[in-house]
Amino acid sequence: MDFNHNLFALMPVLPLLGWLVLIVWGKNMKEPTPGILASSLVFLSFVLAVVGFVQVSPMKEPLLNTLRWDFLPMWVSDAKGVLVSKPLQFGFALDHLSSIMTLIITGIGFLIHVFAIGYMHGDKGFSRFFAYLNFFIAMMLILVLADSYPVLFIGWEGVGVASYLLIGFWYTDVKNSDAARKAFIVNRIGDAFLMLGMFLLFMTFHTLNIHEINSSFGSVVIPNVTTISTGIAFGSPPLELAALFLLLGAAGKSAQLPLSTWLPDAMAGPTPVSALIHAATMVTAGVYLVARSHGIFANAPGASSWVMWIGALTAVYGALSAIAQTDIKKILAYSTVSQLGYMFIAVGSGAYWVGIFHVATHAFFKALLFLSSGSVIHAVGGEQDVRQMGGLREKLPTTHIVSLIGTLAIAGIIPLAGFFSKDAILSSVFTSPFGGDFSGYAIWAIGLIVAFLTAGYMWRWYSLVFLGTYRGHAHPHESSSVMTVPLWILAALSVVGGFIGLPHFLGKNVNWLEGFLEEAAPNALGFHEIPLWGELILIALALAAAVGGILFSRWIIARDGVNSAGWIATRFGNASRKALFVDQTYDIAVSAPAKFISEQLELADTHGLDRGIGALANGTAEAGASLSVWQSGFVRAYAIAVLLGTAILVGYLALRSFA
Amino acid sequence: MVVFVILAVLAIAGAIGTISFKSGIYSALSLVGTLLTLAMMYVTLHAQFLASVQVMVYAGAIMVLFLFVIMLLNESQMSGADPLPWVQPVAIAGGIVLAAALAFTAFQFKAPKNLETATAALQGGTPGAIGETLFTKFLLPFEAVSILLLIAAIGAVSLVHRQPAHNEALETTSEHATDNAYSDETSSNPAKVVA
C-alpha cells in the first residue's frame, strides 16, 4: 500500500477510532481525559489535512486513494449491450476543493473541541459528548473526501445522525428529543430528494463517480467502460431535473427555505454543537454539494437561477426573523440561515469559489460569535435571554473584544473577512451568466438589503449583550483560558480570513482562492465583465449598506434605550420572533394530516380488512349451513334428488341427440 | 301384434294399480297381476323357461313372502298429513319426463339383425338351451349368485337374531335403546299417530 496515496484517507479514520474508544471505555475515564483524547485526534487529522493540502496543491488531477473495495452492486451495459458488472468502489479523493474543506473542518473542529472541554465541564455525559463530536468530524470528513455520490451520501446521513445525537444530547427533556427528531426527519426529506437526484444521474451518466460526471460534459472517454459522447446538451431536461433534486437535497441539509424550520430548534443542543455543526460545517454541506457538482449546475441554467432565488429568499427570511429574537443563540441561528442564503446565491450565480470563500469566512466569524455567546451563557450561569443580559463589557473583557470583532466581520466592515466575501458574492451575482436580464440585478438588490439588515441585528445583538447596564441577577465572571484561547484564534482568523480572496480591481492574479479552485470548481462560463469603476461602486455600496445598518441600529437603541427591547413590541416584531409563522403552517398543513391519515389507516387495516375477510369466511360457512338444511332426513326427499337427477340427465341426452 | 297390445295395457294397468292402491294387500295383488302378464310376454319373446320361472319364483314365492309380511305387520291406513307435500306432484312430473325421454330413446333402437334369424338361435328359450349357456359361458355369475343367496340367508338370520344378544353391555343399551327409540320417535313424528 504505497504511502502517499492513502495517507489522506486516514483523516476520517482517526476521529472514528476516537468515537469507538470513547463509546466503549468512555465511562471509566476521569473528566478531562476524553476531551483531551478527542481534541488531540482531531488535531492529528488537522495535521494530515495540512499535509494533504501541501501534497495536492501543485497537482492538477484529484489524488485517488488505492485502498478500495466493492461497496454497491452496479451493472452497466457496454457497447454491445451486454450487462457488465461494475460494482461501485468505496474510495476517497482529495483535490483542491475538498482539501480546503478538510482544513476548515479539522481546524475549526479542533478549536471547538478545546472550547468544549471547558464548556462541558462537570456534565454527566462528558465522554459521550466527545464521542459524538468525534463521530461528527469523521462523518463530515467522509462527506468531503468521497469520490462518488453514494459514499458522499454515507457522510451526508452520517452527519444527520450525529446532529440527531448531539441536538438530543440532554435527552431527558422532551423538548430536546423532539427537536432532535424533527431535525433528523427534515434532513431525511432532503436526503430522499438527494437520492432521487443520484438515481437520475445514474440513469443519464451510467456512473455515480463525481469526477467522471463532472468531466463528462462534452464527449470524453469514461475509463475502461465505454466512450460515450454524452450528448448531455447544455440545459437538457434530465440535467435540470437532477440539479433540482440536488438543490432540494442541499436545501434540506443547509436549512434553506422549504426545509429550514429545523435549524432554530437545533439550538436545543449544547453551544459548541451549535457552533461546530449548525454554523461552521454541517450546514455548509449543501453549498459544498453544489460546488462539488459544478459540472451539472454549470450546464443547468434554470436550476442555477432557482438556486440563486432560493438563496435570496432564505437570506431575507433569515434576516427578518433574526431582528426581533430574544434568545442569544436564536439570533445567531437565524443569522446563519440568512448567511447560508448568501452562499447559495454565490454558488447559484456560477462563481463556486465565492461560495467556498464565504463558507470559510462565515465559519470563522460565526463560530467565533457562537463560542463567545457560549462563554457569555457560561458566565451568566446558563441564562440565554438577551433581555436578562447587558453591560458585560467590563466583566467579560476578552469575550467583549472578540464579539465586537465578530460583529464587525459579519456586518462586512472593511478590513475584516466578512467584507471581502460579501462583496465578492454581490459582484458575482451582479455579473452572473445565469442572472438573465432582470433576476441578476434583483437578487443583487436583495443582497444589499440583507447586508443592511444583517449589520442591524448583529449590532443589536452586540449592544443588548455588552452595552448598557447588567439586567440579570447572576454574577458573571470571565471564562477560563481554555475557552478564551480558541476565541482569540478565531478572532484573528476573522480579521485575516478576508485576504485569501481579494477583489479583482487590486490586480488580476492577486486573488489566491479563485486560482486555487480553478480546476476543482471552475466558474460557469459567461461572466460578463464590468469596468473598474463599476467594481468600485459596488464595493462602496456594500460598505455603505453595512455602516448604514450599524448606525440605524445605534439610532434605534439610542431612541428607545438599551434596556427596553423597543423593536420587539410592534406586531412586526412578534411576526419576526415567530419566524414568519413558517413553523406553525408546516404543523397544520403537513404533520397533522399525516398523523390523522396514519391513524385512520391503522384502524382500517386492523379492523376493516378483518371484517371483510371475516365476512367472506362466514359467507362460505353460511353456504355450508344452508346445505345441511337441505339434508332434511326424509328418505323420499333424497330419492327425489336421485329421480330428478336421472330425469334431467336423460332429458339432456335425449334433447342433445334430438337437436 | 294384438296380443302384445292387450298384454301391454294389462301390464301398465297392473303397475298403476300397484302404485295407487292405499292398502298394501291390493297393491301387492295388482303387482302379481303385472308379473303374470310379463310372464306371458316372455313366452312371446321365445323365453318359455324364464316365463315358468317367473311365475313360480317371482309370482309364487316372493309375492307370497310380501303378502305374509304385510299381514304380519297389519299396518293401518296411512294417516296424518304428508310431511313433504311437494314430493308427489314433482315425482309425477319427473316420472313423466323420464318415461317420455326413455320411450323416445327406445324408438331409436335399430335392430342389429333381422328378427327371424335371431330368434332361431334362441331355440325358443327352452330349459335345455338355457341350461347349457348357464353352465358353460355363464358359469361364474351362476356360482357368484350362490354367495349372494348365502349372505341373504345369514343376513336375515342375524337381523332376527339381534334381539336376544347375550352380552350384558348390549343388554342395557338395547333396553335403554328401544325405550328412547319410541319416545323421541312419536314426539318427532309429525304425523299424529292414531292409537
Next chain:
Amino acid sequence: MIHLIIFIPLLFALIGLFLRGQARASISIFAALASFALTAVVWIAKIDTVYRTPWIPGAGIFYSVTFDGPSLLLALVATLMTSITLIYFSNRKDSQQAEGMYPLALAMLTGLLGIFAARDLILFYVFFEATLVPSLFMLGLYGRKNRVRALTKMALYTIFGGLLMLVSIIATKLYSNSPSFDFLELFGRTSQLDLETQTWLFLGFVAAFAVKLPLFPLHNWLPDFHAENHSSGVADVMGTLYKVGGYGLFRFALPLFPAAAQNLQWVFMFLAAFTALYGAWIAFSSKDFKRLLAYAGLSHMGLVALGMFSLNPIGMAGALFLLAFQGVYSSALFLIVGMLEERLNKDVQNEKTTSQALEIGHVRGLAASAPAFAGVALVLWFASIGVPGLAGFIGEFSVFLGAYQANPWATALAVSTVIASAAFALTAYQRTWLEETTTTIPELNARDWFVLVPILAVTVFFGVFSGSALKLLEPSVQAVAGLLGGK
C-alpha cells in the same frame, strides 16, 4: 454435504423431543450451530454441485438440491439467526414453560433450508407448505389470547396461495411438456410459451409469493401473526426468516415467465411501492411494539418486491441483499423487544394476555438506567430504516437505484417510505428510551451481549464491506437479468 445441512436440524429436533430442560436446549443450539458451520464451509469451499436423485420418477419429480449464490446467503443468515435466537431463548427464565420452541424452531429451520436449496418445483412446494406446520404450532401452542384466530387466518392465506401455485406448477410442466419439474429443464422451455399462458402461470406463482412476501391486499395475516406470538420473539424471528416470497420470485417466478413478468411489471411495481409506503405509514400510529415491527417488516418486503419486479440487475441484487440482512436486524429488533418485555415483566405469568410492557409509551426514558441497551437498540433501529454504513442501506439504495431505471414514478413513491420510516422509528424509539425516566431496567448482562454482539458485527461489517456478499449474488443475478433483458 448439502443434505447434512438441510436435515441435521430436523434430526436433532426429533432427538430433542425426548430430552428435557437444559439437555434439550444444548442439543438444539448445537444442531443450529452445526448447520451454520457447515453452510459456512460450503461458502468458503465454494461447493455448488447440483445433487439430483429421482424421488417419484413416474411423475417426473426429482430431489434436486444445491446451494448457489443467493440461497447460500439466505441459508447462512437463517442458520445464524436460528442459533442466536435459540441461545437467547435458553437464557430466558420462561423457557421452561415453552420448551416446545426448540424442536419447532429446528423443524422450521430445516424447512427454510429446504426452500432455499430446492431446485425441483414440487420439492420447493413441499418444503414451502411443510414449514407452515411448525410455525402454526409455535403460534398455537405458545401464542397470546386470540391466537387461534391469527392461526387460522395465516393458515388459510398461505394454503390458498400455495394451492394456486401447485396448480400452476402442474400446468407449467404440462404446457412446456418437460420430462421433469427440475428448474433447469423447465427454464428453457417456459420462455417460449405464448404471453397469455405465461401470464396465467405467472399469476399462479405470484399469488403464493404475494401472500408470503406479503404484498398489500394479502398482508392482513402478518400483524396478527406477530402480535399474537410468544413474547420471547423466537417465533417472530422464525416468521421473519419465513418471508421467502422475494426469494421465490427471483428463483422461480421471474426466470420461468420473462414475458409475463415484463408485461405486468408496472402493476406490481406500483403495488410494491404502495405496500412499502402503506406499511411505514401505519407503523407510525400502531400501539404495540410487535405490531409496529410487523408493519416495518411489511414495508421492507414492499421494497424487496419493488427490487424484484424492477427486473433490473441492480434492483434484484439489492432486493436479495435486503431480504437476507433484514432477516438479521429485524429479527434482532424482535429479540430486543423480547429482552425488554422480560425485564419489565419481573413476575412472568404464563397467562397469555397481551402484556402491558409491549405497548409503546407505556414506559419511558429507559436510556437513563440502561444506556448501552439504548445504544444497541438505536443502532438496530438505524439499520432498519436504512442509514448508510449499516447493512440496510446497501440493500435499500440498490433497490431504489435499480427500480428507478425501470419505473421512476413507482420509485419516487417508494422513496417517500424513507421519510415515513424515519418518522415512525424515531418516534417509537423516543417514546420508550428517551424523555423523562418513568422506570429503570437492568443493563445488558454478559449473556445478552453474547447474543447481540454477533448481530451488531454482521450488520456493521456487511454495511461497509458488502463486497463479499455481493460477489455471492452476482453470478445468478447476472444470469436472471440477462434472460429478462432488464434495462
Next chain:
Amino acid sequence: MNFVAPDVNYYSMLPFITVLLTAVFATILPFYVSRKAIAGLSAVGLLVALAASIGLWNTNLSSFYGAYRSDNFALGFGIVLIVGALIAVISSVDVAKRGGTMQAEFFAILLYAVSGTMLLASAHDLIVLLIGFEVMSLGVYVLSSFQETAKSEEAGMKYFLLGGFASAILIFGIALVFGATGKFGLEAINTAVLSPEFKNSSIAAVGALFILIGFGFKVAMAPFHQWTPDVYTGAPTVVTQFMSVAVKAAAFAGFLHIFGLALQNVSGWQTPLQFLIALTLMIGNLAALRQSNLKRMLAYSSVAHAGYVGLAVLASPSQGFSSALYYLGIYTLMNAGAFAVLNVLSKDDDGLEIESLAGLGSSKPLLAATLTFFLLSLAGIPPLGGFIGKYLIFSAAASSGYYGLVILAALTSAVSLAYYLRPIGLMYFRPRVTVLPDFSGRSTRVLLVVCAAGVLILGLVPNAVYGLLELVKK
C-alpha cells in the same frame, strides 16, 4: 351338443377364495369358539388373502374367459380393500362391548361383503360386477342396521331403500348397454362400440348414464350423496369406517372399470360426470364446514374425497387408474385411521362433539398425535401422503385438460383445511373441557401407529408404491 369345458383357473382367484373360505368358517365356528378367536381367524384369513394377492402381482391371470381377471389393477384394489377390512376388524375388537357388534355374524357378514368387493374389483363382466355390487350392498345393509338402536335401524332402512332404488337404475342401465352392444364383457363392449356397424349410440349413452347414476349413488357423489351423512352417522362407527373406506374404494374400482374400459368411447357421460364432480367438491367441503359432530364431518369429508377421485375417472385411463388407486390407498389409511380414533373415543355410536376434543393433546397424546396426522394428511399438507395423492390426481386431470375442475378442486381443498384444522386447533391449543372415555386397547394403538407410519411413508417415499403402480397402466 358339444360340451365346452369351462376354463376355471383357481390360482387366479386365490385371494377371493381365501376370503370366502374365512367367511364360511366365521359363519360356522362361532357356535364353538369365542368371539375374539373369530376376530383373530378373520384377521389371519385377510392376511393370507393379502399375501396371495401380492404373490399374484404381475401374473395377469384370468379365468372364466376373462370374466374374472386378476391383473395388477384388480390386485391393487384387492390389497386396498383387504387393508380397509383389516383395519375394520382390528378396530372392532376393542369396542365390541359398546358397539353392539358382539354377535359372531358381524365378522361373517363383513367377510362376505369383502369378498363381494373383491369380486367387484376383479370383474370384467357386467353381470359379475353387478353380483359383486349386490353382495357388497346387501352385506352393508345388514351391517349398518346391526345395532338395536333407533339410529342404526333408521340408517339401515334408509340405506336399503335408496340402495334398492339405485341398483334398480343400475340394472336398467346394464340392460340398455346390453341392448346397444349385445355384450356383457367390458372389453367386448368396447370393441362393439368401436366396431363400424355400431348403430345404437343413443341407447348406449342412456345406458351409460343410468350406470353412472347407479355408481354415483354408491360412491356418494352429489346430488346422490344425501344418504351418506345420515347412514354414516347412524351406523355403528366400525361399519361406517368400513363403508367409507372399502365400499367406496370397491365402487370406484367398478366405476373405473366400466367408464375406463367399457364405455370409454361412448360419448354423453363425460359432461354430466364433470357436473357431478364439481357439485360434489363444493357440497362435500362446504357442508362439512359447519358440522359440530366429528362423525358427521368425516362423512361429508368422504363425500368431498369422492369428488377428488372422480377427477381420476375423468382423466385418461393410463394416468387415471394408477393415481386413483394410489389416492384410494392413502385415503383408506388416513380415513380409516381417523374413524378408528373416533371409534375408541366416543362413548356410543352417535359420534363425538368436536368441542369435546379440547385438550386431547395433553390428556391422550398418542391418539391426538395420530388424529392430527390423519387430519393433516386428509387436508393435503405436503409432507404427508394426502398431498402426494392429491397432487397425482390433480396432474392426471390436468393432463387431460380439465383445468377448471382442477382449480376448483384446489380451492375447495383449501376450504377443507378450515374444518380439518379446527379439531387439531382444539386438541392442542385449548384447555381440556370434558373427560373422554378411552376404549383403546393395545391392538388399536398398534393399528393407529402403523396407519400413521403408512401415511408418513407414502408421503415421503411414494415411489416405493407408485413405482409398482406403473404396471397398472393398460
Next chain:
Amino acid sequence: MVETQYYIALAAILFSIGAVGFLTRRSAIQMFLCVELMLNAANLALVAFSRAWGDLLAQSAVFIILTLAAAEVAIGLGIIVAIFKKRPTTNVDVLSSLKG
C-alpha cells in the same frame, strides 16, 4: 313379430311408473314393491334385447337378476320386519331423526 322397440318402450314406461310409485307411496313395503316393479321392467327389457340379439346370455342374466331380487327381498323384508315390528306404522317418514 312385434319389433323390439315396443317392448323397450313398455319397459321404460313400467320403469317410470315404478320410480314414481317409489316416491309417492309412504309405506316402506309399498316402496319396496315399486322397486320390484322397476326390476321387472329391466328384466323385460333384457329379454326383449336377448331376442333382438339372439343371445341366450341375456336370458340367463335375467335368471341371475331374479335370484338377486329374491335375495334383496329376503334382506329387505328382514330389515322392515325388524324395524317396524316395534313401531305402530310402517310410515317411512317416521325415520327422520338423522338430519342436518
